[in-house]
Amino acid sequence: MWQILRHNPRAFYWSLGLHVFFALLFFVGVKIDRPITEAGSKPRVVQATIVGDAALEAMVAEFQADQARRPAGPEISPEVSPEVGTEMIPDAQEPPDAVPLEDLSAAEAARLETERLEAEAAEAERQADAEREEAQRLAEAARAAAEAERLAAEAEAAAAEAEARRQLEIDRMAEAQRRAQAEREAAEAAARAEAERRAEAERRAEAARRAEAERLAAEAAAAKAEAERLAEEKRLAAEAAARAEAQRRSEAARAEDERRARVEAERRAEIERRAEAQRQADAEAVLERQRRLEEEARLMAEIEERRLVEELAQESIEQEARRMAAEEAQRRLAAEEAQRTRESDLLSSLASEQLAREADRYVPVIRDRVRQFWVRPPATGRDLSTVVSVRLIPGGDVVPNSVRVVQSSGNTAFDQSVVAAVNQASPLPVPSGPVFERFREFNFTFRP
Numbered sequence: 001m002w003q004i005l006r007h008n009p010r011a012f013y014w015s016l017g018l019h020v021f022f023a024l025l026f027f028v029g030v031k032i033d034r035p036i037t038e039a040g041s042k043p044r045v046v047q048a049t050i051v052g053d054a055a056l057e058a059m060v061a062e063f064q065a066d067q068a069r070r071p072a073g074p075e076i077s078p079e080v081s082p083e084v085g086t087e088m089i090p091d092a093q094e095p096p097d098a099v100p101l102e103d104l105s106a107a108e109a110a111r112l113e114t115e116r117l118e119a120e121a122a123e124a125e126r127q128a129d130a131e132r133e134e135a136q137r138l139a140e141a142a143r144a145a146a147e148a149e150r151l152a153a154e155a156e157a158a159a160a161e162a163e164a165r166r167q168l169e170i171d172r173m174a175e176a177q178r179r180a181q182a183e184r185e186a187a188e189a190a191a192r193a194e195a196e197r198r199a200e201a202e203r204r205a206e207a208a209r210r211a212e213a214e215r216l217a218a219e220a221a222a223a224k225a226e227a228e229r230l231a232e233e234k235r236l237a238a239e240a241a242a243r244a245e246a247q248r249r250s251e252a253a254r255a256e257d258e259r260r261a262r263v264e265a266e267r268r269a270e271i272e273r274r275a276e277a278q279r280q281a282d283a284e285a286v287l288e289r290q291r292r293l294e295e296e297a298r299l300m301a302e303i304e305e306r307r308l309v310e311e312l313a314q315e316s317i318e319q320e321a322r323r324m325a326a327e328e329a330q331r332r333l334a335a336e337e338a339q340r341t342r343e344s345d346l347l348s349s350l351a352s353e354q355l356a357r358e359a360d361r362y363v364p365v366i367r368d369r370v371r372q373f374w375v376r377p378p379a380t381g382r383d384l385s386t387v388v389s390v391r392l393i394p395g396g397d398v399v400p401n402s403v404r405v406v407q408s409s410g411n412t413a414f415d416q417s418v419v420a421a422v423n424q425a426s427p428l429p430v431p432s433g434p435v436f437e438r439f440r441e442f443n444f445t446f447r448p
Contacts, residue, residue: 237305238308252310380448385409388405392428394432396428398423
């Protein structure tokens, strides 16, 4: 019934109304099969008068006089004397004493009056019983009607409550759907914003890389042009020095060779020192490279200028100039190769740093994973630390028997508990791709 009330309240109300209507007809309808109560079916209540002989004789005399006055038929209506009592008797009987013949008519009259009174009393009692039954039936009908009204009111209240609960549930589900939709839209908006932010960061990084590459290319072109200009100037100066200083002695040439070798050694040492400083500097790599190129060009110009001024008298100046040009070309190529090597090293260093940062994010996760399986040995302090070497395969599984203690804590039980925890924690949470190579074999530091 509650399912009907929930899904079709109108049908429930119609059904309830029909039940109430039939209940009212049942309680208010006329009871036609009620049997008629016979007068003799119940004990009769007889009102009798006990009189003495004198009173009885007076009554008989009066009755006879009355009969004489009305010969048409006896109409007995004796008066009830004050000395009347009520007694429940089954039938009217004559007194046990013998009654004279002349008193028989009076006794008969008394009996007839007694029977009439009994019939009237029985009829009155029957009517009273009928009235009581009717009143009881009407009261029951009223109670039934009130009960039906109460049930109808309760049903209507229950239906209203069920409808309110259903509407509340519908509103709650609608609100939940709206909240879920809002959360989903917010998540999508956040995802789009994050994707846009990442795309913008990648675009800016790409623009920065392109700008850096273009700047480096421009610097290389400028350096190449400057070197060619210096070579041309050196060639012209060498030709002029050859014509002006043809008479230079061979001793001066040897001294110049020694000095030139010394200067070249100093220059090479300076270049190596600067190259080492270049590899060690990260943040100022580009500025240092530009300063180094400018200083290097200036030193080279000064050295070549001094050398050309002092070699004007050499007879084989042209051959020396060609040789120096070849050496300069080789040095230039070596410088360019060194620059490319430094750039490659810088890019490799940046890539390695990025991989290292990516790998460092997994170290706390691995430590938490191992800590879940670690069982503290008895009587161990909280300031112990053990470094173990771990070998993994792709997927994070620990290679059997590969965990070994690299740096002991001084407590053998603690070291063995760490080794057992690492083996039991397999597979470990590690990344995939190139970052995994850092975890193929690594040292893991464990602290409680």
